[in-house]
Amino acid sequence: xxxxxxxxxLKSWLDVSPDSDFPIQNIPFGVFLTRDDVITIGTRIxxxxxxxxxxxxxxxxxxxxxxxxxxxQDTLNDFISDGKKxxxxxxxxxxxxxxxxxxxxxxxxxxxxxxxFTLDEIEMKLPVYIGDYTDFYxxxxxxxxxxxxxxxxxxxxLPNWLHIPVGYHGRSSTIxxxxxxIHRPKGQTMPKGADAPVFGPxxxxxxxxxxxxxxxxxxxxxxxxxxxxxxxYIFGLVLLNDWSARDIQxxxxxxxxxxxxxxxxxxxxxxxxxxxxxxxxxxxxxAQKPAPLPYLQYSGQKSYDVHLEVAIQPENAAExxxxxxxFKYMYWTMAQQLAHHTVNGCEINSGDLMGSGTISGExxxxxxxxxxxxxxxxxxxxxxxxxxxTSIQDQDTVIMRGYCLGDGYKIGFxxxxxxxxxxxx
Amino acid sequence: xxxxxxxxxLKSWLDVSPDSDFPIQNIPFGVFLTRDDVITIGTRIxxxxxxxxxxxxxxxxxxxxxxxxxxxQDTLNDFISDGKKxxxxxxxxxxxxxxxxxxxxxxxxxxxxxxxFTLDEIEMKLPVYIGDYTDFYxxxxxxxxxxxxxxxxxxxxLPNWLHIPVGYHGRSSTIxxxxxxIHRPKGQTMPKGADAPVFGPxxxxxxxxxxxxxxxxxxxxxxxxxxxxxxxYIFGLVLLNDWSARDIQxxxxxxxxxxxxxxxxxxxxxxxxxxxxxxxxxxxxxAQKPAPLPYLQYSGQKSYDVHLEVAIQPENAAExxxxxxxFKYMYWTMAQQLAHHTVNGCEINSGDLMGSGTISGExxxxxxxxxxxxxxxxxxxxxxxxxxxTSIQDQDTVIMRGYCLGDGYKIGFxxxxxxxxxxxx
Numbered sequence: 085x086x087x088x089x090x091x092x093x094l095k096s097w098l099d100v101s102p103d104s105d106f107p108i109q110n111i112p113f114g115v116f117l118t119r120d121d122v123i124t125i126g127t128r129i130x131x132x133x134x135x136x137x138x139x140x141x142x143x144x145x146x147x148x149x150x151x152x153x154x155x156x157q158d159t160l161n162d163f164i165s166d167g168k169k170x171x172x173x174x175x176x177x178x179x180x181x182x183x184x185x186x187x188x189x190x191x192x193x194x195x196x197x198x199x200x201f202t203l204d205e206i207e208m209k210l211p212v213y214i215g216d217y218t219d220f221y222x223x224x225x226x227x228x229x230x231x232x233x234x235x236x237x238x239x240x241x242l243p244n245w246l247h248i249p250v251g252y253h254g255r256s257s258t259i260x261x262x263x264x265x266i267h268r269p270k271g272q273t274m275p276k277g278a279d280a281p282v283f284g285p286x287x288x289x290x291x292x293x294x295x296x297x298x299x300x301x302x303x304x305x306x307x308x309x310x311x312x313x314x315x316x317y318i319f320g321l322v323l324l325n326d327w328s329a330r331d332i333q334x335x336x337x338x339x340x341x342x343x344x345x346x347x348x349x350x351x352x353x354x355x356x357x358x359x360x361x362x363x364x365x366x367x368x369x370x371a372q373k374p375a376p377l378p379y380l381q382y383s384g385q386k387s388y389d390v391h392l393e394v395a396i397q398p399e400n401a402a403e404x405x406x407x408x409x410x411f412k413y414m415y416w417t418m419a420q421q422l423a424h425h426t427v428n429g430c431e432i433n434s435g436d437l438m439g440s441g442t443i444s445g446e447x448x449x450x451x452x453x454x455x456x457x458x459x460x461x462x463x464x465x466x467x468x469x470x471x472x473x474t475s476i477q478d479q480d481t482v483i484m485r486g487y488c489l490g491d492g493y494k495i496g497f498x499x500x501x502x503x504x505x506x507x508x509x
Numbered sequence: 510x511x512x513x514x515x516x517x518x519l520k521s522w523l524d525v526s527p528d529s530d531f532p533i534q535n536i537p538f539g540v541f542l543t544r545d546d547v548i549t550i551g552t553r554i555x556x557x558x559x560x561x562x563x564x565x566x567x568x569x570x571x572x573x574x575x576x577x578x579x580x581x582q583d584t585l586n587d588f589i590s591d592g593k594k595x596x597x598x599x600x601x602x603x604x605x606x607x608x609x610x611x612x613x614x615x616x617x618x619x620x621x622x623x624x625x626f627t628l629d630e631i632e633m634k635l636p637v638y639i640g641d642y643t644d645f646y647x648x649x650x651x652x653x654x655x656x657x658x659x660x661x662x663x664x665x666x667l668p669n670w671l672h673i674p675v676g677y678h679g680r681s682s683t684i685x686x687x688x689x690x691i692h693r694p695k696g697q698t699m700p701k702g703a704d705a706p707v708f709g710p711x712x713x714x715x716x717x718x719x720x721x722x723x724x725x726x727x728x729x730x731x732x733x734x735x736x737x738x739x740x741x742y743i744f745g746l747v748l749l750n751d752w753s754a755r756d757i758q759x760x761x762x763x764x765x766x767x768x769x770x771x772x773x774x775x776x777x778x779x780x781x782x783x784x785x786x787x788x789x790x791x792x793x794x795x796a797q798k799p800a801p802l803p804y805l806q807y808s809g810q811k812s813y814d815v816h817l818e819v820a821i822q823p824e825n826a827a828e829x830x831x832x833x834x835x836f837k838y839m840y841w842t843m844a845q846q847l848a849h850h851t852v853n854g855c856e857i858n859s860g861d862l863m864g865s866g867t868i869s870g871e872x873x874x875x876x877x878x879x880x881x882x883x884x885x886x887x888x889x890x891x892x893x894x895x896x897x898x899t900s901i902q903d904q905d906t907v908i909m910r911g912y913c914l915g916d917g918y919k920i921g922f923x924x925x926x927x928x929x930x931x932x933x934x
Contacts, residue, residue, distance in 0.1 A: 215640075216682050221765060242763055247706050248697060252765035253678035253772070257641050257856045258730055267731035269853035272673055272802060281672050283802045283852075305683055305774065306692035306933045332853070338667055340646060340677035341766025344853040347678070349730065377697060377708045427708075428694035428757070428769040429933065431682045508731045508854065 087172065087360050089179035092491055096182045097190040098200075100130035105487055105496020108182055111175045112355035112497075113160055113320070116206040123209065125155040125163065126201075128355060129182055133201040136178075142195055144181055144188075148173045159213040160356065161435040164300045164319045171319065172360060208354035210261045211322075212298055212435040217259060217350070218425060219294075219326060219439040220251040222416035224370070226444040229456045234334070246374060249416035249424045251438075254326075255347035259437065261354045265503040268478060269348040271332040285507045286329035288461075289476045292442040293394050293452035293484055294324040295411050297418050298356055302432035309432070311382045311423035317432065318418060320356040323392075323484045323500045324439050327351070330455055330475070352437070353484070353500040361495055365389045365488040367412050376420070379427055386417040390497075392443060392486045394452070396467060399479035404467040407457060409443045409450045411486070478506045512597065512785050514604035517916055521607045522615040523625075525555035530912055530921020533607055536600045537780035537922075538585055538745070541631040548634065550580040550588065551626075553780060554607055558626040561603075567620055569606055569613075573598045584638040585781065586860040589725045589744045596744065597785060633779035635686045636747075637723055637860040642684060642775070643850060644719075644751060644864040645676040647841035649795070651869040654881045659759070671799060674841035674849045676863075679751075680772035684862065686779045690928040693903060694773040696757040710932045711754035713886075714901045717867040718819050718877035718909055719749040720836050722843050723781055727857035734857070736807045736848035742857065743843060745781040748817075748909045748925045749864050752776070755880055755900070777862070778909070778925040786920055790814045790913040792837050801845070804852055811842040815922075817868060817911045819877070821892060824904035829892040832882060834868045834875045836911070903931045 089111055096108040106112065106128045116133055117123055124137045137155035139145065148170065154163050163170075181189050189195055221227055224241070227250075231240030244250065260266070268289055272281045302309055302317040309317060326346065333345030369387040390411035397403035418438070426432060442452040451457045454475050458465050464472035476482060481503040487496035514536055521533040531537065531553045541558055542548055549562040562580035564570065573595065579588050588595075606614050614620055646652055649666070652675075656665030669675065685691070693714055697706045727734050727742040734742060751771065758770030794812040815836035822828035843863070851857060867877040876882045879900050883890050889897035901907060906928040912921035 216680055244699075244706075244760055244763070248761055250761070250765055250768075252768055253680055255641055255678055255855060256681075257858055257861070258854075260730070267854050270733070271853045274669075280799070281669075281802065283804060286853075305685070308695070308933075329853070335669055336673055336675070337764070337766075338669070339762070339766070340675055341764070343675075343677055344849070344855065347855045348853040374705070377706065379708060424769070428696045428711075428754070428773040429683075429692055430680060430769065430772045433682055436682070508733075 087363060088176045090361065090364055092493060094179065095184040096129050097184045098129045098132050098182060103494065104130050105494055105498050106130055107493045108179060109490070109493060110357060110361050110495045111178050112357045113211065114355045115158060115160060115209040115211050117209060118201060119205040123158040125157060125160060127178055131203050133203060133206045135199050135201065138199045142198070145174065145177055148177060158209065159435065160211050161213050164212070164298065165434040167300060168316055171358060175358060175360060208261055210259065211354060211356050214256040214259055214437045215433050215435055217254040217256045217437045218251050219254045219441060220249055220416065220421050221441040222249055222414045222421065223441055223444050224415040225413065225446055226442040226452060226456065229444060229451065233460050247376065249421045251421065251425065252341045254350065258347055259350045259352060261352055262500045265505045266327065266349040267505050268507045269329050269332065269344065270507050271329060271344050272335055273331040274335040281335060286332050288330035289504060290328045290330050290454045291394060291476065291482045292326035292328055293392055293407060293409060294326050294439045294442060295321050295390065295486065296324040296352060296437050296439040297321050299432050299434065299436045299438065301434045303426055305431045306429040308429060309423055309426045311380060311419050314419035314422040315359060315386065317422065318359045320358040321362070322356055323353040323486050323497050325351040325482060325484055325500055325502060326439060351500050351502045353497050355498050357495065357497055362388050362488065364490060365495070369417055370415050372415070379423060380420045382419050386419045387412045387414065390486050390488055392484070395483040396473060397481040397483060398467060398469060398471060401469040403483060406465050407449060407451055409445050409452050411443060413443060413445050414440055476504050478504060480504050512788060513601045515786065515789055517918060519604065520609040521554050522609045523554045523557050523607060528919065529555050530919055530923050531555060532918045533604060534915070534918060535782060535786050535920045536603050537782045538636065539780045540583060540585060540634040540636050542634060543626060544630040548583040550582060550585060552603055556628050558628060558631045560624050560626065563624045567623070570599065570602055573602060583634065584860065585636050586638050589637070589723065590859040592725060593741055596783060600783060600785060633686055635684065636779060636781050639681040639684055639862045640858050640860055642679040642681045642862045643676050644679045644866060645674055645841065645846050646866040647674055647839045647846065648866055648869050649840040650838065650871055651867040651877060651881065654869060654876065658885050672801065674846045676846065676850065677766045679775065683772055684775045684777060686777055687925045690930045691752065691774040692930050693932045694754050694757065694769065695932050696754060696769050697760055698756040699760045706760060711757050713755035714929060715753045715755050715879045716819060716901065716907045717751035717753055718817055718832060718834055719751050719864045719867060720746050720815065720911065721749040721777060721862050721864040722746050724857050724859065724861045724863065726859045728851055730856045731854040733854060734848055734851045736805060736844050739844035739847040740784060740811065742847065743784045745783040746787070747781055748778040748911050748922050750776040750907060750909055750925055750927060751864060776925050776927045778922050780923050782920065782922055787813050787913065789915060790920070794842055795840050797840070804848060805845045807844055811844045812837045812839065815911050815913055817909070820908040821898060821901070822906040822908060823892065823894060823896060826894040828908060831890050832874060832876055834870050834877050836868060838868060838870050839865055901929050903929060905929050
């Protein structure tokens with residue numbers, strides 16, 4: 085059944101620039117602080133933020149089974165717990181209310197004044213409380229690049245990589261949204277040729293270009309989710325910058341994986357674009373050889389054509405796009421990741437965040453980290469202002485963007501933008 | 510300043526058996542469901558559970574700055590956020606109210622009927638909401654044993670191990686408390702000599718004997734906690750059984766660490782024994798050579814003499830103690846773990862759980878996992894009923910206990926008891 089709100093012919097009575105990430109076909113969900121210092125759940129069309137709590141109070145969601153305070157919360161977790169049927173009803177209703185020919189809100193100035201905000205009137209917040217954060221490692225090109233650099237160029241992929249969507253647990257407490265500066269981490273590193281580690285600020289701070297999906301309550305302990313049902317438990321996606329300190333990582337990560345190299349900060353874009361909104365952009369996945377075990381074999385298309393880019397903006401300078409990649413390059417799909425994650429009975433809850441791992445393509449300009457782009461420092465990246473980079477410098481801002489290209493419209497993710505500050509004293 | 514409630518001479522007007530884990534000097538904190546189906550925060554003396562919400566409502570904490578509903582909650586997180594000064598005031602007041610000569614509650618039957626429960630009237634719940642769970646790997650003997658078995662017997666310890674309290678992130682959603690059965694996990698393994706992985710129930714389910722500490726809000730993103738302040742942010746400790754599926758672990762863990770091998774279940778004891786209650790049991794730590802980097806160097810004693818044991822109980826049979834160890838064997842202290850965890854600015858919150866890693870001693874009967882006790886299956890462990898084990902079988906119950914021995918009294922942790930059931934269909 086086609087999803088009503090995805091109809092490419094729809095126009096809104098709100099002004100939407102043709103290159104906006106947020107046409108009426110998008111209808112993402114987020115949390116923001118309003119001019120009245122109230123936290124609310126909302127959506128966005130063009131450059132307007134829409135207060136869903138106010139819409140609900142004014143009766144626009146009549147007929148949809150929602151608790152009174154479902155949108156008057158500081159996270160989306162409870163709404164996400166309501167499940168896919170409710171998400172669709174709400175998204176369709178929003179689409180209907182803002183459709184060009186619907187006068188109900190369009191012609192009601194009093195309601196518009198309560199419901200609509202311009203972007204400078206709001207401050208975006210983290211959209212969910214993240215109970216657990218998992219990060220996968222699902223780009224074959226990224227895993228191969230890392231294997232070539234750190235292990236054996238001839239056997240870059242480890243033996244388990246083509247059989248398992250390899251993943252590990254990350255830290256929830258340091259996940260923040262866009263426009264929140266972070267600090268360069270300090271830590272232990274082992275300099276080349278040294279016989280003892282040293283302590284100090286990391287000298288190799290890097291971004292990782294990722295996408296991440298957000299789940300609803302999926303199972304109880306002991307239960308597994310079949311791969312072909314997995315997408316029913318995915319609410320939507322965001323962009324993820326998985327900040328990494330390469331020198332700390334190199335020294336600490338054997339045998340239990342990255343820890344302090346990653347948990348100083350991870351940043352996500354504030355608007356969750358629903359999996360429903362991404363349905364028109366489904367594409368085939370890379371062929372999987374050898375065939376994965378049966379619990380990872382799925383039917384239909386489960387990859388998504390999302391254009392991605394990373395820019396670096398030095399202080400007081402223009403930004404330079406340093407990488408262009410695509411979410412469709414991922415070898416393992418989200419459905420496979422979620423089926424694998426639960427095959428042992430691991431419980432998944434509303435608001436859990438699951439990162440893709442760095443998304444690299446085949447060409448050097450599509451690599452999703454400075455580690456790969458500058459090939460371990462051997463190929464410095466040139467910026468528009470004449471400077472070069474092999475890693476991120478203090479005061480640099482890293483910007484990630486993502487969008488799908490429809491026929492005459494875009495479904496975009498906005499951006500996640502983070503400035504790196506020096507370490508705290 | 511000595512902690513009043515720790516006075517070894519105190520006696521309670523409640524009956525306490527001399528070998529109880531919970532004399533009046535303990536006063537742990539937990540969460541339980543009462544006979545009236547109410548969830549409350551409580552403590553325990555002897556075999557009585559004490560409803561702290563009821564005590565508070567009846568005025569017993571007058572003079573201590575506490576919000577009205579601080580104990581009428583389903584987790585201890587808010588109380589833990591109140592900080593060390595408040596924990597001490599509350600613990601001292603409980604000690605005072607239950608001290609043998611204090612008639613206020615002792616002689617008030619009406620209040621006693623509201624405040625006191627026998628253990629069969631309550632059901633213990635998970636004591637905290639765990640935002641983030643970190644597991645360390647801090648026993649030198651355990652790391653050495655694992656290194657000998659899986660890597661190089663001549664260089665069993667990895668190069669970073671003596672410099673870094675190695676740790677990794679675990680999964681919060683599958684941490685449960687005592688008396689909750691779990692299911693054997695299914696997953697991928699690579700059988701010896703096979704050229705492709707297979708899928709099925711794990712054939713090597715194991716326990717790991719650990720302790721874990723629970724933190725209060727310690728810092729904001731970017732800030733670090735100095736090692737000599739770290740214990741101020743530790744509320745207390747529990748026993749932790751970090752269930753592990755060794756065959757799944759072996760195939761999945763390179764390069765990002767254990768994932769599905771661990772996240773099917775981890776179990777903690779329900780009563781949090783405060784760090785204050787453990788002060789009389791501080792001891793010296795193992796010598797650290799080479800000296801760690803300055804941010805990990807501390808003054809004073811920061812190890813704790815906690816006797817630990819693990820028993821296996823087959824279905825319808827008596828239990829057999831299979832290992833006896835001690836928390837004081839840990840090479841890295843909790844203070845060092847917390848200082849290391851935050852040295853990069855990682856934010857620590859109230860209710861975070863940090864496991865020690867498997868606690869093994871020097872002798873084979875003190876090893877903290879079946880992997881080590883049965884040395885990779887080569888030395889089966891004999892049970893009292895004549896059976897042997899190299900790993901945990903379906904229907905087996907694993908029981909962990911811990912206690913400190915004072916002069917004429919014990920400060921104990923009770924137990925964490927978990928039955929392993931077959932996989933769900």
